[in-house]
Amino acid sequence: MDAQTLQTIIHFSYVFAAALFVVGLHQMNSPITARQGNLISAAGMAIAVIVTAIQLLVLGSPATGETAALAWPIIIGGVLIGGGLGLYSARTVKMTAMPQLVSIFNAVGGGAAGLIAIEDYMTAVRLGTADVWLNIFVVLGSILGSIAFSGSIIATGKLQGLISGQPIMFPGHRIVTALLALIALGGTLALVLGSLGVINVAGTEILILGIVVVAALAFGVTMVMPIGGADMPVVISLLNSGTGLAAAMAGLVLNNPVLIIAGALVGASGAILTKLMADAMNRSVLSVMLGGFGGGEAVAGATAGAGGAVREVSVDDVAIQLAYAQKVIIVPGYGLAVAQAQHAVRELAELLEGRGVEVSYAIHPVAGRMPGHMNVLLAEANVPYPQLREMEEINPEFPRADVALVIGANDVTNPAARSNPQSPIYGMPILDVDQARSIVVIKRSMAAGYAGIDNELYHDPKTGMLFADARAGLTELVGAVKQL
Amino acid sequence: MSFELIAALTIFILAVLVGFEVISKVPATLHTPLMSGANSIHGIVLVGSMLIAATATEPLSQILAFVAVIFAAMNVVGGYVVTDRMLQMFKRRLPTAKPDVDEQG
Numbered sequence: 001m002d003a004q005t006l007q008t009i010i011h012f013s014y015v016f017a018a019a020l021f022v023v024g025l026h027q028m029n030s031p032i033t034a035r036q037g038n039l040i041s042a043a044g045m046a047i048a049v050i051v052t053a054i055q056l057l058v059l060g061s062p063a064t065g066e067t068a069a070l071a072w073p074i075i076i077g078g079v080l081i082g083g084g085l086g087l088y089s090a091r092t093v094k095m096t097a098m099p100q101l102v103s104i105f106n107a108v109g110g111g112a113a114g115l116i117a118i119e120d121y122m123t124a125v126r127l128g129t130a131d132v133w134l135n136i137f138v139v140l141g142s143i144l145g146s147i148a149f150s151g152s153i154i155a156t157g158k159l160q161g162l163i164s165g166q167p168i169m170f171p172g173h174r175i176v177t178a179l180l181a182l183i184a185l186g187g188t189l190a191l192v193l194g195s196l197g198v199i200n201v202a203g204t205e206i207l208i209l210g211i212v213v214v215a216a217l218a219f220g221v222t223m224v225m226p227i228g229g230a231d232m233p234v235v236i237s238l239l240n241s242g243t244g245l246a247a248a249m250a251g252l253v254l255n256n257p258v259l260i261i262a263g264a265l266v267g268a269s270g271a272i273l274t275k276l277m278a279d280a281m282n283r284s285v286l287s288v289m290l291g292g293f294g295g296g297e298a299v300a301g302a303t304a305g306a307g308g309a310v311r312e313v314s315v316d317d318v319a320i321q322l323a324y325a326q327k328v329i330i331v332p333g334y335g336l337a338v339a340q341a342q343h344a345v346r347e348l349a350e351l352l353e354g355r356g357v358e359v360s361y362a363i364h365p366v367a368g369r370m371p372g373h374m375n376v377l378l379a380e381a382n383v384p385y386p387q388l389r390e391m392e393e394i395n396p397e398f399p400r401a402d403v404a405l406v407i408g409a410n411d412v413t414n415p416a417a418r419s420n421p422q423s424p425i426y427g428m429p430i431l432d433v434d435q436a437r438s439i440v441v442i443k444r445s446m447a448a449g450y451a452g453i454d455n456e457l458y459h460d461p462k463t464g465m466l467f468a469d470a471r472a473g474l475t476e477l478v479g480a481v482k483q484l
Numbered sequence: 485m486s487f488e489l490i491a492a493l494t495i496f497i498l499a500v501l502v503g504f505e506v507i508s509k510v511p512a513t514l515h516t517p518l519m520s521g522a523n524s525i526h527g528i529v530l531v532g533s534m535l536i537a538a539t540a541t542e543p544l545s546q547i548l549a550f551v552a553v554i555f556a557a558m559n560v561v562g563g564y565v566v567t568d569r570m571l572q573m574f575k576r577r578l579p580t581a582k583p584d585v586d587e588q589g
Contacts, residue, residue, distance in 0.1 A: 018499075025525065028514065028521045029508055029510050029518070034518075035572065038517075045525070045530075045560055049531060060538065068541050071537045074553060075537050078533070078550050078553025078557055079557045082554035086557065087561050087565055091565060091569075098570065104562075105523055105524070105566070106523050109556065111552075112551075112552045112553075112555035113529045119545050119549060123536075123545065133489055237515075237519050240522060240523050244526045248496055248499075257495060258531060259528055260496050262528040264500045264503055265500075266503065266522045268499075268501070268504045272503075272504055276510060366512075370516040373516055390512075390513075
């Protein structure tokens, strides 16, 4: 086979791999085909990587026609280290910490895209082949990649609790953020004008790109810092979309079809997904990015007047209430997940069902830390699928429920979202827990939820507060119900 | 503008349009797995990292390429494995609703 034929085969293999990404992503729209879709997409990735290896092995780099001496140790060593790290963390991560891990993978993806752009630019400048288009693609790729890298790391820190989930701002924060954006834009302009010959930047191109990259990295940090933890999924999705575009820019730089298509695909679908996620929380992407959700002055206004008394109840009281109820709706939240209480709650539910109580779970779309997170956690604990009910479906049933058992959920049950236009969460769809005949809240303390605001549900006379760690409280409840 | 560049930009624009259309009405429960799935796809930067490793002859370029390959490989492998782990949960409980899909798993 001559080189030309092989090059054609390689090109169409790339197109085929890209087609598999499209099909795989499309199949992930539905729960029935989702897993198959992911495997199809993985097959596309395997094809793209193998084809690239063949290209380098037989034909050499498309740019130079040869493969550098150290290329194979770099590629094989890097794949073993990076792949090993990825495999280990993906297999061992607790499902509760899964959103952070996705964010880390996004960070490294963005970092790689940025590094490709930077490295290619260094080569192009050395060879004197950096035309205006290459400058544009390189600068966009390195800016987007850098923002995705540093922004995703901050998002990970917030989700992991290493950085406060509360919005963080320093004096002049917005000005600094705007300034960083201006520096990045100015550097971009300088490089583009330089490549057009309007201004002379010869010899300083790499330095300018370095300044742009540093500004973009800092911009990623100051952009995500003021955003509250509850909005992190939307931010991660947006950064994910940015990484996709950065990959597409890297593809335009290297003139590689699979990079262009896969990157553009993720960039565009990620943008749509970001909007869908924001819609599910009744937030606009713009208001998310402006930040400040659940922090600062707005909170003081929202909490005022809600400081009524709370009624504390004992485990035995709750056990009797639950055991003699006809219908119990369990509302699980992130507190349940962090306490690893999924199994305890299933045990309690099975015990109650054995006594003829009708049990179902009300799953808020953003229960846990991300949309769909809670379903995954409960499925892991073998909670039967039909008992998991989506918000729209279960809300009309709350008035018929004898007990709504809220475990570690807070903001998604706050009636202020319906009634108080001043509240920062006003308009967010919530579970109508307050309409149940009685409410039991298992919670460690009166501390505010992720949005950092008080929940008037706790001051409702119908509500009994059981102050306990979710798992300890549920285990005691199981014991108490058994005694009855 | 070279013909090559025009072709590449055309591909880019069409792929963006496909990306907008490929995601339609997705149930909220799938938002996280879908994001994670898209996240693995941009692991395609591994191909780009391999290509720059092939042209890297200076020590600095080689270091950048090495870090890029590590990052990208982590994105690819970790991304697909964690997405599959998430979706496995859906698979296991689906049989109650749709017994016919059980056989594939």
